[in-house]
């Protein structure tokens with residue numbers, strides 16, 4: 485492992501996703517490991533929270549490097565020993581956090597949804613370009629070996645023959661009205677809503693399985709959509725994608741009213757179908773190919789010692805080592821494409837539901 489590149493991370497915030505990211509990248513090993521990671525610094529709205537977080541999630545891994553703990557985010561941006569900032573605040577803060585980090589000359593890996601809208605995302609990429617730093621949206625699912633294998637099978641080996649349609653759903657059973665008003669799932673200023681939080685994954689499954697292109701090289705599918713909205717929060721989002729050049733269709737749905745359906749994604753083609761399964765669509769673990777000719781089904785299972793955040797972290801490490809400012813799997817133009825689709829969905833809107841106990 486000594487000759488692998490190392491990234492010294494500065495972690496912004498101490499919520500759930502920061503716990504997941506830190507726990508994962510501090511693991512000693514994972515399949516296809518290509519980099520080492522240290523947690524160099526952690527910043528939080530409170531130093532006490534930061535200390536508790538480090539005790540609970542960093543100390544058990546017994547790392548050789550102990551993180552410097554800060555009661556602010558700015559001190560992490562200003563820490564000269566930090567190579568890359570990982571932003572794990574609610575979406576409503578991503579633009580500001582990214583811009584502050586970039587201003588301090590730091591590289592950035594920012595959680596999904598990258599921003600509240602395409603305009604905000606563009607501001608961040610413009611700043612990154614001017615400052616000459618690396619920035620990537622942490623759309624971790626795209627970096628899973630399962631995703632890479634599936635894409636190769638679909639687009640290079642043509643396992644399904646002609647691809648016709650992808651159906652993908654992400655469901656969470658949340659009692660949104662009874663969450664605290666300042667919950668990121670309920671407060672629209674924090675980016676609350678199914679589309680930005682989980683619909684983004686089903687769009688990802690549609691976009692990655694219906695075409696092998698990303699960013700500027702990719703076709704902009706035609707989009708139709710509806711949403712169910714209560715108090716400014718979309719409780720469900722239904723998005724249809726249509727690729728004019730191939731006739732391929734995507735049905736990408738998400739809801740916070742129902743638990744996850746399993747398998748969560750089905751890709752249909754002239755030679756059969758593939759069903760993808762997992763605990764949640766963000767962290768796929770297996771898929772099964774069912775041939776149309778009545779042949780035997782093929783099951784593909786992928787091992788992971790944690791949730792799987794290390795694969796995107798490794799990709800960042802390799803980009804930083806090579807001096808790249810963007811990642812080829814999730815380039816800026818791909819984040820912009822997804823943000824534009826989501827802008828369009830929200831602009832189209834949908835049915836407004838009264839929720840009595842809200």
Ligand SMILES: NC(=O)C1=CN([C@@H]2O[C@H](COP(=O)(O)OP(=O)(O)OC[C@H]3O[C@@H](n4cnc5c(N)ncnc54)[C@H](OP(=O)(O)O)[C@@H]3O)[C@@H](O)[C@H]2O)C=CC1
Pocket residue numbers: 496497498499500501502527528529530533534572573574575577595596597622624666668674680681766
């Ligand atoms: N890739 C994935 O699978 C997942 C990604 N995410 C993404 O990560 C981001 C954060 O989600 P999650 O970790 O679940 O959120 P949490 O609410 O668990 O944590 C968010 C953290 O952000 C900081 N924060 C700063 N200001 C606020 C504020 N006004 N309200 C709430 N928190 C604030 C807090 O840390 P502090 O006080 O220490 O500064 C807080 O702990 C979202 O953008 C989400 O989409 C989330 C879950 C899974």
Ligand SMILES: O=C1OC[C@@H](O)[C@H](O)[C@H]1O
Pocket residue numbers: 681682764766
């Ligand atoms: O993977 C996920 O599952 C739960 C969601 O709330 C979260 O934001 C998403 O990334």
